[in-house]
Amino acid sequence: MAFGKGHHLHLVDGSAFIFRAYHALPPLTRKSDGMPIGAVSGFVNMIWKMIEDNKGPDAPTHAAVVFDKGSHTFRNDLYDAYKANRDEMPEDLRPQIPLTREATRAFNLACLEQEGFEADDIIATLACRAREAGGRCTIISSDKDLMQLVGGGVEMFDAMKNTRIDDEGVRAKFGVGPDRVVDVQALAGDSTDNVPGAPGIGIKTAATLINEFGSLDELLERAHEVPQPKRRQTLIEKADQIRLSKQLVQLDCDMALDYDLDSLEVREPVTQELLDFLTQMEFRTMTKRVSDALGIEAPVIRDQTDDGAAPREEAEQVAFPESYTWVKDTDALKDWIARAHARGYVAIDTETTSLNEMQALLVGVSLCIEPGEACYIPLGHKENAEADLFATDALSDGQIPFDEAMGLLKPLFEDPSVLKILQNAKYDCKVLARLGVQVAPVDDTMLMSYAMNGGLHGHGMDTLSERYLGHSPIPIKELIGTGKSQVTFDKVEIAKAVNYAAEDADVTLRLWHLFKPQLHRSHVTTVYETLERPLIPVLARMEMAGVKVDRNVLSRMSGAFEQKMAGLEDQIRELAGEDFKVSSPKQLGEILFDKLGLPGGKKTKTGAYQTGADILEDLATEHELPGLVLDWRQVSKLKSTYTDALQDHIDPETGRVHTSYSIAGANTGRLASTEPNLQNIPIRTEEGRRIREAFVAPEGRTLVALDYSQIELRILAHIAGIGELKQAFKDGQDIHALTASEMFNVPLDQMTPEIRRQAKAINFGVIYGISGFGLARNLRIPRDEAQGFIDRYFERFPGIRDYMDETVKFAKEHGFVQTLFGRRINTPEINAKGPGAGFAKRAAINAPIQGTAADVIRRAMIRMEDAIADLPATMLLQVHDELLFEVDQGAEDDLVKAAREVMEGASLPAVDLSVPLEVDAGQGATWAEAH
DNA sequence: GTACTCACG
DNA sequence: GACGTACGTGAGTACG
Numbered sequence: 001m002a003f004g005k006g007h008h009l010h011l012v013d014g015s016a017f018i019f020r021a022y023h024a025l026p027p028l029t030r031k032s033d034g035m036p037i038g039a040v041s042g043f044v045n046m047i048w049k050m051i052e053d054n055k056g057p058d059a060p061t062h063a064a065v066v067f068d069k070g071s072h073t074f075r076n077d078l079y080d081a082y083k084a085n086r087d088e089m090p091e092d093l094r095p096q097i098p099l100t101r102e103a104t105r106a107f108n109l110a111c112l113e114q115e116g117f118e119a120d121d122i123i124a125t126l127a128c129r130a131r132e133a134g135g136r137c138t139i140i141s142s143d144k145d146l147m148q149l150v151g152g153g154v155e156m157f158d159a160m161k162n163t164r165i166d167d168e169g170v171r172a173k174f175g176v177g178p179d180r181v182v183d184v185q186a187l188a189g190d191s192t193d194n195v196p197g198a199p200g201i202g203i204k205t206a207a208t209l210i211n212e213f214g215s216l217d218e219l220l221e222r223a224h225e226v227p228q229p230k231r232r233q234t235l236i237e238k239a240d241q242i243r244l245s246k247q248l249v250q251l252d253c254d255m256a257l258d259y260d261l262d263s264l265e266v267r268e269p270v271t272q273e274l275l276d277f278l279t280q281m282e283f284r285t286m287t288k289r290v291s292d293a294l295g296i297e298a299p300v301i302r303d304q305t306d307d308g309a310a311p312r313e314e315a316e317q318v319a320f321p322e323s324y325t326w327v328k329d330t331d332a333l334k335d336w337i338a339r340a341h342a343r344g345y346v347a348i349d350t351e352t353t354s355l356n357e358m359q360a361l362l363v364g365v366s367l368c369i370e371p372g373e374a375c376y377i378p379l380g381h382k383e384n385a386e387a388d389l390f391a392t393d394a395l396s397d398g399q400i401p402f403d404e405a406m407g408l409l410k411p412l413f414e415d416p417s418v419l420k421i422l423q424n425a426k427y428d429c430k431v432l433a434r435l436g437v438q439v440a441p442v443d444d445t446m447l448m449s450y451a452m453n454g455g456l457h458g459h460g461m462d463t464l465s466e467r468y469l470g471h472s473p474i475p476i477k478e479l480i481g482t483g484k485s486q487v488t489f490d491k492v493e494i495a496k497a498v499n500y501a502a503e504d505a506d507v508t509l510r511l512w513h514l515f516k517p518q519l520h521r522s523h524v525t526t527v528y529e530t531l532e533r534p535l536i537p538v539l540a541r542m543e544m545a546g547v548k549v550d551r552n553v554l555s556r557m558s559g560a561f562e563q564k565m566a567g568l569e570d571q572i573r574e575l576a577g578e579d580f581k582v583s584s585p586k587q588l589g590e591i592l593f594d595k596l597g598l599p600g601g602k603k604t605k606t607g608a609y610q611t612g613a614d615i616l617e618d619l620a621t622e623h624e625l626p627g628l629v630l631d632w633r634q635v636s637k638l639k640s641t642y643t644d645a646l647q648d649h650i651d652p653e654t655g656r657v658h659t660s661y662s663i664a665g666a667n668t669g670r671l672a673s674t675e676p677n678l679q680n681i682p683i684r685t686e687e688g689r690r691i692r693e694a695f696v697a698p699e700g701r702t703l704v705a706l707d708y709s710q711i712e713l714r715i716l717a718h719i720a721g722i723g724e725l726k727q728a729f730k731d732g733q734d735i736h737a738l739t740a741s742e743m744f745n746v747p748l749d750q751m752t753p754e755i756r757r758q759a760k761a762i763n764f765g766v767i768y769g770i771s772g773f774g775l776a777r778n779l780r781i782p783r784d785e786a787q788g789f790i791d792r793y794f795e796r797f798p799g800i801r802d803y804m805d806e807t808v809k810f811a812k813e814h815g816f817v818q819t820l821f822g823r824r825i826n827t828p829e830i831n832a833k834g835p836g837a838g839f840a841k842r843a844a845i846n847a848p849i850q851g852t853a854a855d856v857i858r859r860a861m862i863r864m865e866d867a868i869a870d871l872p873a874t875m876l877l878q879v880h881d882e883l884l885f886e887v888d889q890g891a892e893d894d895l896v897k898a899a900r901e902v903m904e905g906a907s908l909p910a911v912d913l914s915v916p917l918e919v920d921a922g923q924g925a926t927w928a929e930a931h
Numbered sequence: 932g933t934a935c936t937c938a939c940g
Numbered sequence: 941g942a943c944g945t946a947c948g949t950g951a952g953t954a955c956g
Contacts, residue, residue, distance in 0.1 A: 388940085581953095584953085584954095613937075634937090636953095637952080670949075671949095672950070680951085682939075683939075712940090765946060773946075834943095835944055842945075845947085846948075847948090880949090
């Protein structure tokens with residue numbers, strides 16, 4: 001039967017429900033995976049209540065829930081500022097939107113939305129059709145924009161206040177009947193939707209005017225008759241704006257819809273579908289309520305969860321237990337593994353013999369299923385632990401045979417349906433990967449903290465535990481000792497190891513429960529999911545691959561350096577007239593300034609003379625000795641830090657050097673390379689650069705290096721919107737020469753290297769948060785001259801100064817700055833007083849630029865593995881703006897092509913830079929040649 | 932453990 | 941008006 005007299009249509013303003021539910025409820029999360037579901041929970045409750053309340057004689061015969069879709073509607077075409085003042089949707093709400101659609105369908109209610117239209121227009125069209133058909137319509141909403149629809153069988157119902165709004169209700173609100181609501185709104189405007197209206201006229205005045213003149217058209221036509229001069233002037237001057245406002249508030253009652261009223265007939269919910277949805281959301285209370293109403297038994301939701309419970313982090317903390325479980329046999333282990341499978345997540349931690357993942361042997365594994373409930377599975381503890389003298393290789397009792405235990409653990413660790421939660425996951429993943437176990441999927445509490453709290457504090461387990469759990473874990477030193485008497489973990493008595501190791505897993509799980517919902521609220525879920533988490537396996541593989549280093553090349557260089565140093569030391573002693581340690585800044589300072597009486601002895605804050613390279617360079621004009629010390633220092637540095645130390649890092653098994661990247665080390669998002677640091681291998685001086693000749697490709701392979709050209713300056717040009725710089729990058733011009741030309745009014749064809757050098761220093765200075773002092777020191781020119789350069793630069797590129805001012809302002813207001821990809825860098829010192837303020841300011845200016853560049857190369861690295869999967873190539877190293885690969889001879893060009901494409905497009909699709917990213921490539925048998 | 936110096940982007 | 945400053949790292953050495 002077609003919709004008509006006697007039928008009653010209910011239209012629910014679904015989008016309004018969602019926002020109301022979101023703001024009314026605390027940020028609840030689904031227990032199993034931390035998914036935010038507060039708004040979904042509230043939404044479901046509201047829908048359920050509505051259904052229950054509307055049973056009886058006046059029950060709806062037809063119903064639908066209507067949603068907004070798309071942010072751009074025809075109203076934006078009329079007026080681009082429409083709803084422009086709306087805040088971005090909160091990050092923890094966004095993923096819930098699709099779930100509200102699912103919820104609607106689960107209730108077997110029609111779920112209506114149409115691209116480019118607001119829910120209001122769909123509601124208007126349907127309400128009008130219902131009225132025309134002679135039926136009734138109730139709009140469940142309190143949105144005043146919908147009040148224009150009331151009348152002729154159409155009413156509204158405010159679900160929160162539980163009141164009906166009819167003709168009378170509209171008059172009470174607007175002072176006019178529903179047919180004139182639009183006129184009043186057009187005059188009064190609406191600040192929440194950014195509808196301008198007539199300035200100075202609110203609802204009260206608007207209603208008076210409309211009632212007096214009859215309609216808006218009439219009023220505007222006879223505006224000159226309005227007695228109040230100010231009001232009259234406004235109406236005459238702003239007539240166009242008022243007419244536009246009317247178009248904006250006028251709902252479209254004649255939308256082309258893909259469905260008719262008849263298709264909205266009320267259907268009973270399909271019990272199974274509804275309960276499936278509710279259990280999937282882990283809404284225990286609602287599941288029970290619905291089951292009771294339907295007279296069936298409620299399905300069991302694993303892991304008791306109450307959707308009305310307090311948010312996780314406010315829940316009472318379970319105390320840390322005195323002791324944990326020692327898993328001694330396979331039955332006990334199987335039981336723990338089964339519990340982890342049932343739970344769907346498990347916190348794990350490994351104990352090993354070394355901090356170096358490449359050499360570390362697995363000694364034990366701990367698991368934690370819920371706070372306070374953790375176990376340790378010892379696997380490699382040695383007998384006679386404490387008595388070194390009698391230590392044997394025999395394993396002590398109470399341990400499952402290694403292979404048997406790993407055979408049971410491996411399926412759990414590799415199960416895609418069980419989330420593994422770790423602190424600094426890369427470490428454990430590498431140790432386990434060497435045993436043939438590929439741990440996935442993984443969450444990392446260290447990286448969660450880094451994404452949220454970068455810049456505030458470190459992200460080690462002890463720091464996090466003390467700060468966020470108020471609990472100091474057992475220090476490792478209590479087990480293995482310190483210094484000379486330190487032992488490896490396999491020598492630790494199992495009974496002691498259990499409580500230490502299991503506690504770490506317990507702490508990790510508790511941190512995860514705390515952090516997971518916070519990620520959404522801190523708006524860094526995307527950063528964590530796209531820039532942190534996926535990097536773990538990529539870096540793990542790079543580190544395990546390592547880079548081949550030729551020991552012979554290094555040791556030859558070491559010998560040469562040693563001789564050179566000895567020669568320099570002789571000369572230095574001669575000039576000083578006495579023997580002293582050249583490597584001691586303290587002794588050197590005394591020789592230079594006290595004994596030889598050289599000028600300009602500046603003291604450090606500890607009272608010692610400064611003997612840095614810049615000071616010695618100045619002194620080199622006065623005396624021969626400082627120059628010799630500089631030479632000595634350079635050689636000494638090369639020998640001790642590179643040619644000697646690097647040899648110690650060659651892995652005896654692989655013959656390669658395996659660095660470790662810390663993902664959460666640098667505040668800006670950059671990686672940091674340690675043990676050894678391969679991101680500071682010399683290149684600037686000819687002698688230092690030769691160290692790179694020791695980094696070689698193995699037989700049949702080639703090293704290929706690709707690096708971003710001027711990436712930070714390009715990002716600055718984009719962020720600050722400097723048209724000239726952007727154009728120069730697009731045209732492939734020499735950016736420093738162009739800057740020089742603009743600043744000093746020198747045509748490009750008359751550019752001298754000296755002027756270009758100065759411009760280059762300024763460009764870099766800008767990235768660092770330029771100061772007259774810093775530039776003066778760098779260029780070795782007087783301060784006022786440097787300041788003059790800076791003034792001229794800002795005059796020429798005012799956008800840069802604007803960027804700096806805005807960034808500092810943002811930091812002061814919010815306590816953090818952001819990269820283009822949303823990475824947050826906290827700036828806790830930004831409002832400090834004293835000299836620290838300057839530091840924090842410059843760091844805040846630099847962070848978005850350096851950080852965005854770091855994000856770009858992270859994105860490239862994450863995509864790189866797939867992009868080169870078909871090539872015989874391996875990604876080995878990252879040096880901030882450079883990636884080093886090893887590839888079979890013959891495939892070099894294919895690699896360059898594929899890798900370049902990934903790197904140049906790495907910002908897309910998230911960020912479409914207005915400058916091109918360019919990548920330079922080189923190749924050769926050694927890193928020196930490849931660069 | 933801290934200070935200083937110096938290698939890199 | 942004086943003061944003190946380029947941004948981000950890791951590591952080796954001296955010294956208390």
